[in-house]
Amino acid sequence: MTAADERSGGASGIRTISVGGRYAVHIGPDALARLGEHVGGGRRVMVIHQPGRAALVDEVVERVRAAGGAPFTHEVPDAEAAKDVSVLAGAWGALGQAGFTRDDLVVGVGGGAATDLAGFVAASWLRGVDVVQLPTSLLGVVDAAVGGKTGINTAEGKNLVGAFHEPRAVLCDPAWMASMSRPDLVSGLAEVIKCGFIADPVILDLIEADPAAACDPAAPVLGELIARAVEVKADVVENDLTEAGIREILNYGHTFAHAIEQVEDYRWRHGDAVAVGMVFAAELAVRSGVLDPAVLERHRSVLGSVGLPTSYAGSDWEALRSAMARDKKARGTTLRFIVLSGVGSTQRLDGPDERLLTEAFAAVTTAG
CATH class of the missing domain: 1.20.1090.10 (Dehydroquinate synthase-like - alpha domain)
Structure with a gap:
């Protein structure tokens, strides 16, 4: 069964797209309600976020607390400046100071650069901890947050340092994009x-x-375009996680x-x-x-x-x-x-x- 076959909707208006049965992308109003499923009692949760998203970060923190987790927040620069080695080191420092273990969770909030960074932080900390991605940009939900690619940039090129590390889930409310330029x-x-x-x-x-x-962002067609693009990526990644073959078409x-x-x-x-x-x-x-x-x-x-x-x-x-x-x-x-x-x-x-x-x-x- 393909990701497209597994897309579903319901009274909540959320569309769920499976990525190989390994995790799901939830798109729609109140997608954030699914976050509690991945927190668990007492689990530390580091919310790595870009500037300008205070209201959403506050809501994430409250939902983590409501689910019995222990929230922490760590702000990183906007856009590609987030994907710098010094920023990565700062995120590692935040995890260390919070006493993060392999049972804890990273949440990435922001555009594609933020989810790329959060994913690599999760992939590299203790050789891999869970991550849930909350993309707030169109680029983030249709590209960076889905597929398990994570990475940072170096002076020699973009995304030359990275790892394949699939998220536990991707949650996206298109309303988060209303503030985008x-x-x-x-x-x-x-x-x-x-x-x-x-x-x-x-x-x-x-x-x-x-x-x-x-x-x-308010037009129904944009939601349809998002779902179709995510389905394309999900179907490709389902068959080739590590870019050994067909996944190259996404390049x-x-x-x-x-x-x-x-x-x-x-x-x-x-x-x-x-x-x-x-x-x-x-x-x-x-x-x-x-x-x-x-x-x-x-x-x-x-x-x-x-x-x-x-x-x-x-x-x-x-x-x-x-x-x-x-x-x-x-x-x-x-x-x-x-x-x-x-x-x-x-x-x-x-x-x-x-x-x-x-x-x-x-x-x-x-x-x-």
Whole structure:
């Protein structure tokens, strides 16, 4: 049975998506009510959170207490600044000072960077303690919090240090996204659109039918888009937790995207970089003879309709090429890309000709 088959709803309006029967993603109003199931009497709970989420953190703390747990809180910086070695060390220090044991629990509250950090803190403390993720951003729920990937950044690249560590549960109330800025919400849509191109074309159809609604946290279609994107990721992860095979398709657009993020010192939003990265991958696929140019144009159309960038006018090619060579998906000196042969059909492109790479780069730096 796939994750999509196991999706359910009910009077509460919560949609539950199973990830291989190992844990579930709960999406809907009052999803936080499920937190008590993972606390238990006397269990220490460290709530690792980003700034600006005081009301939600207070509610988490109260629910932990109500379930008989002992809550602690630890604030970390916003955005990619959270995924720094010094911040990681500070979180370890907080766990040590609180006397955390293997029976205790970490809760990650915030965007994708916060859940990445919280997951790695849990994976590395005493060689692994439980974590429950509470993503408060669109990017967080459809990407970072689901799938068990955790990590931090180094000066040499993004997510080069990390571990696979699945959460006990992922809880998300779309209402938490109401306070997101429009640019941040739109950035998260890049990962949703990615799921449309690699596996679920209905996602693309829904966005094309009403791009404005797709950007509205109060619109029902956004909840549908979230559920569909989570189902895509859950189905992939169910079959390949450690990225030994099919899970690589989730990296569509990410090789070039991570290079942009690195050379721009993480000033670019992740989703914005992924949007350009998908156009780069589509340009590369067309030039390699595996993709119809019409699908490339659909990339630009869908991404542009919600306000995502489709071109990049920053660093020179050599800096980006060097950054891609350090990408964790590279093997030795060989670059590896996930590309499309059609909507919903992916394949791997190993070691493409350098001329094709530079042509694809030129296309995304000169396109409107």
